[in-house]
Amino acid sequence: MSRGTLFDKVWDLHTVGTLPSGQTQLFIGLHLIHEVTSPQAFAMLRERGLAVMFPERTLATVDHIVPTESQARPFVDVLAEEMITALEQNCREYGIQFYNIGSGNQGIVHVIAPEQGLTQPGMTIACGDSHTSTHGAFGAIAFGIGTSQVRDVLASQTLSLSKLKVRRIEVNGELSPGVYAKDVTLHIIRQLGVKGGVGYAYEYAGSTIEAMSIEERMTLCNMSIEGGARCGYVNPDSVTYDYLKGREFAPKAERWDEAVAWWESLRSDADAAYDDVIVIDAADIAPTVTWGITPGQGIGVNEHIPTVEELPEGDRAIATEAYQYMNLQPGTAIQGTPVDVCFIGSCTNGRLSDLREAAKVVQGKKAAATVKAFVVPGSERVKQAAEAEGLDTIFEAAGFEWREAGCSMCLAMNPDKLQGNQISASSSNRNFKGRQGSSSGRTLLMSPAMVAAAAIAGQVTDVRKLL
Amino acid sequence: MSQVKTVSGPGLPLKGDDIDTDRIIPARFLKCVTFDGLGEQVFADDRTQLNGQHAFDQSQYQAAEILVVNRNFGCGSSREHAPQAISRWGIKALIGESFAEIFLGNCVAMGVPCVTVSSEVASQLQALIAAHPQTPLTLDLESMTVTMAEFTAPVALADSLRQMFTAGTWDATGQLVAQSAAVKATAANLPYITWQSA
Incomplete structure (x- = not known):
């Protein structure tokens, strides 16, 4: 059992007590919410007649469903409009701070909390989003939760958890x-x-x-x-x-x-x-690219797609499924794989330093004519800072589209989606089947600089050749 | 609050490792403000691709209540829409080789047990269910076994979670809210709370 780690110390400081089940009741220092996983939690509070115990310890923004071209309200997508309206109403009713589009503070929840100094060392942070782990960069204990747990945090500012x-x-x-x-x-x-x-x-x-x-x-x-x-x-x-x-x-x-x-x-x-x-x-560690349908199916850019025989027994079934879905041949090089769409953004790689690295690669070059390339800053502030440095101009001159802040094609809940079996070079985090909005769409995960290089070459390429 | 000590019903074998929550419920179905209707959309894209041959579409499994899966089921996005879709389709318990952590936590909060078995037992159960789809399985959280006709095997679940199901305390909200005085005392001892309210 661990002892004396930051995790142990922060866990102990936030422990309210031990529940009858033996699980720990853990205090949550910062709770972040967004439009996708919170509406049902508020509905559960209403059903049970519960209040929000510490409204000042929850912060809301809208990120998953926002369009990145025109953000004029009402949204063209009526379901998206219904979701943002629900969040606006819930925040108003329960006294929760909401960073809406146009506030200058909106963006991907995991980008905005750090950039405003809300994320701090020693905090416990929860959000109905699995990428809440991002905030751990500051020495916080931060993790994703589901909607019933969002309800618990709203109602009690605590969660019932087993120690990791x-x-x-x-x-x-x-x-x-x-x-x-x-x-x-x-x-x-x-x-x-x-x-x-x-x-x-x-x-x-x-x-x-x-x-x-x-x-x-x-x-x-x-x-x-x-x-x-x-x-x-x-x-x-x-x-x-x-x-x-x-x-x-x-x-x-x-x-x-x-x-x-x-x-x-x-x-x-x-x-x-x-x-x-x-x-x-x-x-x-080399520039790494995924070739399959799980983020574990990654290889160095100069390696070939592994054959079944090269893989451990336990990885073979999922690899076979991946060859078929991706329509990529085992034993062939990943470099040179043509790409249709290049996406730079997301909570993984949508920050200013990511955009700077990608801009260095594309500066003075042109994206291949066969590629649709676009950049989605992680927040309104990232967008503004990037524009102040002229990064938007560099990207646009290279044939990239420069968009408004949001989650965009990481999970394609907005209009940014792959079509048919298009293949993307993506700076996001998941290459699951259907992840980017088409049930046969394919995703190759890589760094923003590698995405930029793929856009210029029209195919997967080693970014080191362009540096 | 309802105790969950045993779950009995026909099984549904769903083979495959690393089945993520985007596959369980594709993101476009998350554009909703309630969980209503998600049951019909469970595995929507996988089912379309298999054209009626997906286990969730096959006629012999339409009354299934226990889902038997393989390794790392429910990985990826934290969306509770995924277990909600499975549960609203009719599943009351899951048996698998392993589950992703957030998915498991969501299931607990919904009162749906997810127990683990060895890879061998998962495969045996999947084969038995395929051969005898009408034969019910019984998951017993007191004896920690799964039984199907003559077949019995041990299942595993963290003791705290087992307790929450058998004592009927899997919905923790009431217990958590009841400790509000202790919650406020814990908060008052955290330096960053003081800095921010200063």
Whole structure:
């Protein structure tokens, strides 16, 4: 059993008590809600005549269903309009802060809370969205929940949970040029499998992680869930504090030193005990691309699609299903696979640093005529900051469309969808069957720079050739 | 609150590893403000592609109440719409090799037990159900076994979760709200709550 880790410390500090079942009643410091997984939770509150216990500890935004071309209200999609209206009404009725479209604060829930300084070390954070693990980048314990649990947090600001085990994933060494945080997470998932993290919180550590910016750490923690881990975190350090300082919800000057001292005290102890430890060498990580239908089916861009014989017994059935669905041949190179759509965005890779890296690749070049390429900033603030640097101009000059903020084609609940069996190069997080809006659509996951390179070449290519 | 000690009914074998919640309920069906009607949409795209041959469409399984699955079922998105769709179709319990964590938590909150069995037992059960679709299975959370005619095998479930089903406390809201004084005391001891209210 783990002891002395940040996870243990934060868990203990937020424990209200032990429930008769033996589960822990855990206090949730920050609750984030959006339009897709909250309406039924509010309906349950009404049915039971329950109030919201700490309305000031919940924040709402709209991200999944928002169109990224015209955001004029009412939305053309009447179901989307009904959902945003329900959220507006629920927030008004229960006194919850809502960052609506046009407020300057709207965006993907996992982008806006960090950029406003709401996400802080030592917090527990829950949201009806599996990518809540993103916030672990700050040394928070953050995880996704379902709608009944959203109801529980609204009603009591707590959840009934069993404690997770803690696995330390240590990545050491310098990443090669053209290798990004996205490649690190795809590499980890490839190594440990898509269910390897079930029952665990992941603590990411080692010199590679320490050298990462907070935005890179967010990319890494974001995809913990794709590896089966409900939560992943990085111990807070000067990178974290420098990012937070001065943001509107961060502790103010007179509290700052006290806050840093508290955050430091939460870091995993040098002699902390872990349930498991894995060590990875950064030198082994190449630009990585998925070829299949689970995020664990990733390979280095210069590798070939594995044959059944090359895979462990337990991975063969899903690989066979993937060859068929993807219509890709085992044993052939992934590089050179033609792509139809290139999508840069999402809670995994829709932040300013992601857009900068992609812009470096496309600057002065043109997207292939066969490709539809578009960029969806993660938030209104990201969009504004990117435009202030001229990134929109670079992308548009290269033939990319520059859109409004939202989740967009990561899960295609808005009009941005693949058509038929189109194949996308996507900076998002899931390559599941049908994920991007067409029941036969295909997704290749990769870093934003690799998506940019694919757009220029019209096919999967090694971004290092363009750097 | 209803206790869940045993679940009995015909089975439904659904083979495959890593079946994610996007497949269980594609995102376009999440455009709704209630869970009503989701039962009809369960596995919508998989069913269309199999043209009536998907287990959820096959006539012999239409009365099924226990779903038998393989590895890492329910991975991906946290959408409770997925277990809601399965439950509204008519499933009352799941047996599988392993379940994704958020999916499992959602099922608990809905009063739908998900128990695990070895890979061998999952395959045996799937074959038995395919051969005898009318024969009911019984999942017993007190003896922690699954029985189908002469076949019996042990099942596993974390003890805290087993307790929540057998004691009828799987819907935790009431218990959580009842502790409001202790919740406020815990909050008052957290430094960041003080900074923000200062």
